[in-house]
Amino acid sequence: MKRVLYSKFLMGDQLKDIGAIFLAAIMLCFWSIYNGYPLFFSSDTAMYLEAAFAKHVGPDRPILYGLFMYYISGQYSLWFVVIVQSLILSYSFYCWFRYFLPGENYLLFFLLYSAFVSIFMGASFNVSWLMPDVFTPLSVLSIGLIIFAPRLPRHVWVFLIGLSILGIAMHNSHLFVCLGLTLLLLAGYAFKSVREIYNLVGIKFSRIAIVIGLIITSAFFAASISYQYGGGFKSSRGGTVFLMGSLVEMGVVDIYLGENCSQKDYRICEYRDTIPNNFLWASNSPIYQTGGWAGSEAEYSAIVNDILTTPKYLKLVVWKSILRTISQFMHFDTGEATKATPRIDQGFRRFYPNEYDNYYKARQNQGELNFKLVNHTQVVIFLSCILLYALIYYKNGMSLKFRFLILFLLIALLINAWVCGTFSGVYFRYQARLLWLIPMPVFLFLATKIRIRSTEQPKQT
Known part of the structure; x- marks a missing residue:
């Protein structure tokens, strides 16, 4: 009974x-x-x-x-x-x-x-x-659970493994965001003090290894899907062209072409004075005059490789990347839904x-x-959370585990801003897709505090 x-x-x-x-x-x-x-x-x-x-x-x-x-x-x-x-x-x-x-x-x-x-x-x-944007936070949430949650039932493991593989493969940026997060955690093992914190928080090397394995599996999964549908065995397509577009917006390509077109026979040199800032999508872009994305990829790969291996250009790229990361971090309006x-x-x-x-x-x-109201409230919530988290770290106002969850989500936002701002461009939707994870630790913390207070209240006789 x-x-x-x-x-x-x-x-x-x-x-x-x-x-x-x-x-x-x-x-x-x-x-x-x-x-x-x-x-x-x-x-x-x-x-x-x-x-x-x-x-x-x-x-x-x-x-x-x-x-x-x-x-x-x-x-x-x-x-x-x-x-x-x-x-x-x-x-x-x-x-x-x-x-x-x-x-x-x-x-x-x-x-x-x-x-x-x-x-x-x-x-x-x-x-x-x-749009695949919802799978960006889903990927971050899934690897966060795998790394931080102490005990997970078998059915949750199945869900998280499937979601991680699928979510990371959905968009070119997801792999780099998740890989950057995981490698930063892995790098912490090089420092004794960080290893001690990991032990206190409950972060295990085996969990990080599982996430790395899932990221690799996801890359192979994406490449296999691409191969099956005629795109070659590549986990992503158009990456070089996206980076070329970003370097155009940074102004680096203009400087490079000005100094090298007299020596190198690039087709894009014919259009050097008319390259639009909206390099990827403008109808008058050289991309569509020189063979399209596929036809231009080899030439753009050579240009990008030369820029990134030449110190004077690389320094400029690094500086512009820092500026664009900061800009992308603060650009998060939602609502890009036009006619x-x-x-x-x-x-x-x-x-x-x-x-x-x-x-x-x-x-x-x-x-x-x-979406004006949502965008106004997002700014208030974001700034409030940043100030609150700064105060929490200063006062040690949360448990170590909650502070680590905050750090995990903030670093996810920062890496996302760097990946998108550097390799694609500064667009509102890239940061808006992750921003609403920011207040989650607040709700988790409040739930914990309310439970503690309720259990501490003396029973009435």
Whole structure:
């Protein structure tokens, strides 16, 4: 009888947890529900769909997110993509609160945090967006759990391993962000004082090794998918061209070409005086005059290699990289959801004709979305968290483990700013995709303090 009652009690708890996960997922869909349809980005969403439906890798991005949309939507409704993204993120949030918090109040703070970042920050926007950006925080959250969570059930391990491999492979930048985070943690083992802190926090070398293994596996997975769909055995495509575009924006390419075009027969030299700052996407860019992304890659590789191996150019790149990292770190407005371009309009008409009317009538396509309030609140929240965390480190106001979680998330933001600002460009969406992880340690800390106070209250007789 006792065993039956205990089983019912456990089942009741499980149903409560499942209900909370679904409720958080609904909150994370706020912007798509308000919009009346999933959000899209410029022509990029169409480019992912075009590659997936054509079953061929494009020259400038991995095909994996396109395939994700293709199969999850069932080629019927892109709402399924948003729903799945919201459930994955909701469960990831749940795991952070479930396995980093002792006691029974993890559900309350899990729901409070989900509502907070959905309404006042950009979490719901990233979930509702048909872009791989939501997999950036998902990758960070998954490796954070693997490294820091003390005990994880088998089903959570399966989820985290699958999510890590899939999430890191979704976008070119994810591998470098996650690898940078992990290598920094690994480098700490070179210092005795840091090793002692690791022991106190509970960081194990075996967990870091697992994450490195997952990153390598993800790179091979991405390369295999690319190979299968005609893109060659490469984990990413267009990396050299993206870096070339970044060096153009830095002004380094202009200096380099001015000093070397008289000696080297580069095709781009013909366009040296008319290279647009928007090098990657401008219609008059030399890229599209000299063979496109694939046709220009060999020449740009030679130029990039020469710049990075010549000390005077390398110093300039390093300095510009520092400036762009700082700039990217502070650029995090959300809401890059403008009216449809002809390419995205054609894509929805062609691939999802049954949803075309819903897409066309959505608030985004009518220019009725406004993200000013969210962007104002994000600035206030970000600055408040930075000041709060500085005070916490100064006063030792949190446990060592919580301070390490804060440091982990801040370093993730910093590495993301460096990777994107240096190798692609300073764009709001790159930093906005991670910013809403910043307040999570606050909610974890408050949940812990409230539990401690409640257990310290004397029982009334």
